[in-house]
Amino acid sequence: MRQIADFHIHSSYSRACSKQLILKNIAQACQSKGVDIVATGDFTHPVWFSALQKELEEIGDSGLYRLKQVDSPIKFILSTEVALIYKQGEKTRRLHLVVHAPSLAAVAELNRQLGKAHNLKADGRPILGLSAPRLTELCLKIDPHFLIYPAHIWTPWFSVFGSKSGFDSLEECFDSFTPYIYAFETGLSSDPEMNWRLSALDNLTLLSNSDAHSLANIGREANIFALEKASYQEIFKAIKEKDLSKIKGTIEFYPEEGMYHLDGHRACGVRLNPFETKKHKGICPKCRKPVVVGVLNRVEELADRPVGFRPAKSYDFVKLVGLDKIIAEALGIKSRQSKKVQQIYQDLVNQLGPELKILLEIDTEKIKEASNEMIAEGVKRVRGGKLAIEPGFDGQYGTIKIFSSREVLRSQQQSLFG
Structure with missing residues (x-):
């Protein structure tokens, strides 16, 4: 059974997100788009989580959910994105992680524990003063089937490999919990070919999601699965094992269209490719301040393979508008x-x-x-x-x-x- 899945969207409770992002509308948009499985988004927000509890019901014992009062084929997977801000190695680290949960009960316990020290009401994407290893440990202690992975892994400001506040390796970020990170999200500004250039990502499952802040953007990136039953456990296992019999490909944004593909200064109207940035020694030729180093440049910096390399254990993708x-x-x-x-x-x-x-x-x-x-x-x-x-x-x-x-x-x- 072919299933198209978008594992990362937001609700109306996230900042700068459409008020139309409620469950009924999300399901309708998915039907128009052709998305079969969609993230709930924002499950840490108390009001949104209450809506999930009231409006969704589990489909059998699958760990996936559907609307109670509406006849809809759309399946929801419990998910959120969290922003982590903390100090490590004399540097302030800022990164976003995607978190999927196997049950509403697991979400309730995670929210209870996070709520002791963090304000979960302020934003659907909560800002947490936790390190990546600490959050991973917290989730896995509640339930070993929580799935945690880096969001938009290359973007400059809030990602694991970000040029502004990220790391140079997964091990540096996740420490002893690196073996429990089974996937990563490409982000809109990179595509599979760019990620294939870093051998450290070979054993992880490459996922592409929309990170939608509006209904119109749901499914702009997505994942294609071949599933027997369509359950949380089947998805979890396929991602953990990078099972190419289950994971068939991804649907991609053109990475050049992403807002951090190249380097530059928006205020100065200066856009630079990696070669030009190097020529200018990372300095904006107009204002003489450091440019924001984008995704293509950061990939080039960490890559240990040439352009065009394709790993043996990889799957196809298609770029769409x-x-x-x-x-x-x-x-x-x-x-x-x-x-x-x-x-x-x-x-x-x-x-x-x-x-x-x-x-x-x-x-x-x-x-x-x-x-x-x-x-x-x-x-x-x-x-x-x-x-x-x-x-x-x-x-x-x-x-x-x-x-x-x-x-x-x-x-x-x-x-x-x-």
Whole structure:
């Protein structure tokens, strides 16, 4: 049974996240997207955890959950992201970890223990003054089937390998608990090929998740599984053992579109590739302050393999652009949230199936019949990687162009006068 899973999203209780991120809406968005298993997000937040207890029920004894009052096929996996800030080795460390729990009871106990010394109400992604080994130990003492792994492992500010406050190895971060870390999350600014360059990651399961702060971004990165029953234990075991019979691949953002792919200074409008950063000795040529070193540069710094190396035990991936983005660009509309874009998006989903099926499987002739030639051509170009990309840097997303301005103008004229 093929299952597409997005293991890292947020709720309406996380800062800078949409108020629409409630369970019912998340389930509806997943159905439109084609995501089968989705993270609850934010289970440490007291109000959100109360909603999980009231609105979800376990599916048999699977360790996965579904909505009680709504007929929905979407399965929820208990999850949260935590921010750890602590001192180690004369340096302040800041990193985010993804945590999955096998049961509501395990979450309740973790929240009880964390709540003794930390304010869990302040943010859905709580800031904890705990080290990575201490949090891992705490979780595993409650239940050995907690799954803990680094979030967006390369981003500069809050990650295990981050250039600003991270580490140079997993062992330096997790110490004696490193053997209990079975996976890592690529983050939007890196893809599998970049991660394959670091041999220290070979035995870990590579996961890609959306880290969605809004409904529209759910599933922008995801994982493809082949599961017999779809249970927490089956997922846990597949990830722990890096079982390639169960883990079939990942769905990826174009890493250049990620907001920390290259180096630079957003305030100065300076974007640098690793070679240029080295040439400028890490200093912004405009303001003369150190630049923010991005993901590509940090990978280059730690890599022990050449570009293009692929480990034996690896799985395929595909890079996509969201269907609403394709529609918006094909129509020459700036906002993917516009009524016209959303109407066409919903029409396509209603006629052809969920978004990921459209992007990955549906014949472009059928897409053309259900919409128009430009949208079908956009899907074709995304599948072929025929895009123009200005990479992101220093917290600014990169921009992807599927069509030239002339192509969009010609299409608009044809729709007006054709």
